[in-house]
Amino acid sequence: MKSSELFERAKRLMPGGVSSPVRAIRPYPFYVTGAGGAYLRTADGEELVDCCLGYGPLILGHAPDVVRDAIEAQLAGGWLYGTPCPGEVALAERIAADHPSIEMVRFVSSGSEATMAAIRLARAATGRQDIVKIEGGFHGAHDAVLVKAGSGATTMGVPDSAGVVADLVAHTRQAAYNDPEALDAVLSSSEEIAALIIEPVMGNIGPILPKPGYLQEVRAITRDHDVLLIFDEVITGYRLGIGGAQVRYGVTPDLTTLGKIIGGGLPVGAFGGRRDLMEMIAPRGPVYQAGTFSGNPLTMAAGAAALGWLHDNLEIYSRFEKGTQTIGEACAGAGGSFVRLGSMFKYFFRPTAPANYTEAKESDTEAFRVFWEKMLRKGIFVPPSQFETNFLSAAHTDEIIEHIADAYSTCLSE
Numbered sequence: 374m375k376s377s378e379l380f381e382r383a384k385r386l387m388p389g390g391v392s393s394p395v396r397a398i399r400p401y402p403f404y405v406t407g408a409g410g411a412y413l414r415t416a417d418g419e420e421l422v423d424c425c426l427g428y429g430p431l432i433l434g435h436a437p438d439v440v441r442d443a444i445e446a447q448l449a450g451g452w453l454y455g456t457p458c459p460g461e462v463a464l465a466e467r468i469a470a471d472h473p474s475i476e477m478v479r480f481v482s483s484g485s486e487a488t489m490a491a492i493r494l495a496r497a498a499t500g501r502q503d504i505v506k507i508e509g510g511f512h513g514a515h516d517a518v519l520v521k522a523g524s525g526a527t528t529m530g531v532p533d534s535a536g537v538v539a540d541l542v543a544h545t546r547q548a549a550y551n552d553p554e555a556l557d558a559v560l561s562s563s564e565e566i567a568a569l570i571i572e573p574v575m576g577n578i579g580p581i582l583p584k585p586g587y588l589q590e591v592r593a594i595t596r597d598h599d600v601l602l603i604f605d606e607v608i609t610g611y612r613l614g615i616g617g618a619q620v621r622y623g624v625t626p627d628l629t630t631l632g633k634i635i636g637g638g639l640p641v642g643a644f645g646g647r648r649d650l651m652e653m654i655a656p657r658g659p660v661y662q663a664g665t666f667s668g669n670p671l672t673m674a675a676g677a678a679a680l681g682w683l684h685d686n687l688e689i690y691s692r693f694e695k696g697t698q699t700i701g702e703a704c705a706g707a708g709g710s711f712v713r714l715g716s717m718f719k720y721f722f723r724p725t726a727p728a729n730y731t732e733a734k735e736s737d738t739e740a741f742r743v744f745w746e747k748m749l750r751k752g753i754f755v756p757p758s759q760f761e762t763n764f765l766s767a768a769h770t771d772e773i774i775e776h777i778a779d780a781y782s783t784c785l786s787e
């Protein structure tokens with residue numbers, strides 16, 4: 374059945390015809406029936422180079438042998454026990470070894486769950502109610518973090534979704550990215566702030582990169598104000614290298630949230646950090662957190678296989694740098710700005726690289742839409758939003774990267 378027909382059926386039963394809003398491409402999304410390596414196969418018989426990669430988890434590409442073998446080996450033994458399994462111990466050891474800041478970890482089933490629990494823990498540990506997030510930062514789809522970005526640094530939060538309790542998001546404050554003074558001002562304005570939650574490299578409106586020294590200043594300012602620092606590394610964890618942004622930039626948060634890559638492409642999340650904080654989590658401590666699918670053996674096996682492969686193939690990270698550099702060179706002179714870091718990249722339809730949410734929002738989204746359609750006609754799927762990061766995977770060969778670079782060059786110059 375063709376995508377258009379599937380979407381007609383889906384629309385009758387599913388809001389907007391989709392299971393997550395960003396997938397609602399107009400006039401209808403393409404349906405994917407299979408995937409391998411760097412490619413998606415659609416219900417309409419097309420083969421597309423995938424630069425979306427499930428919005429980040431698929432750092433090894435689609436259906437890599439190493440992860441598939443691990444999943445198959447676990448499948449034979451069942452995939453949900455409702456008890457601890459050896460795989461969760463192994464994955465916890467790996468994650469703790471890779472992140473000096475993570476002394477203990479709790480697995481959950483999504484990045485949203487991880488940030489929700491980390492915020493609850495920060496509130497419990499400090500006895501304070503407010504949190505600060507960065508304007509434009511995305512931490513999942515739960516109430517406390519669905520706050521309209523773009524409001525002034527010190528103003529109270531305004532809900533970004535209908536149905537969110539105003540009293541709750543009044544406890545979520547905002548500060549602009551790359552602006553240490555604004556952060557200091559927000560933290561100085563109140564004694565009630567438990568934590569700052571921040572994507573160290575903004576991945577959900579970008580990438581937007583930290584200015585030199587910014588993350589170090591964030592660490593110093595939060596420490597001065599005795600406010601916990603939560604790095605949301607759901608995208609950047611294992612994406613920017615082993616140990617994520619915190620190792621790359623040499624900054625130690627109090628708590629870290631992970632997801633995406635650590636599940637090898639299966640649903641996952643995790644949060645971890647200082648032992649004294651993590652020991653407040655139930656059943657060890659008074660902060661309740663639980664989940665039917667948490668630490669399930671299939672995800673643990675897939676995650677361990679993917680992370681093991683990255684450890685065995687560390688040169689992949691320099692190959693990623695070269696790959697996004699090649700694409701960036703192809704975009705030179707097109708009038709916009711190309712931002713890259715490791716395997717994360719994005720072409721912004723604005724003359725200079727944005728430093729924060731307000732600047733990113735100045736991009737020409739109509740120009741992006743035209744560009745996006747041209748790329749699709751050239752057989753390349755980039756995320757259908759000016760504000761979502763593009764990714765490369767280990768399955769993107771030099772030849773495929775040349776093909777992507779050519780497409781960027783052609784579609785931007787037309």
Ligand SMILES: *Cc1c(COP(=O)(O)O)cnc(C)c1O
Pocket residue numbers: 482483484485486488511512513514572576577605606607608632633641642
């Ligand atoms: C994707 C993402 C989340 C949410 O993760 P889900 O698994 O979709 O719930 C949270 N934070 C960041 C930085 C993300 O990129």
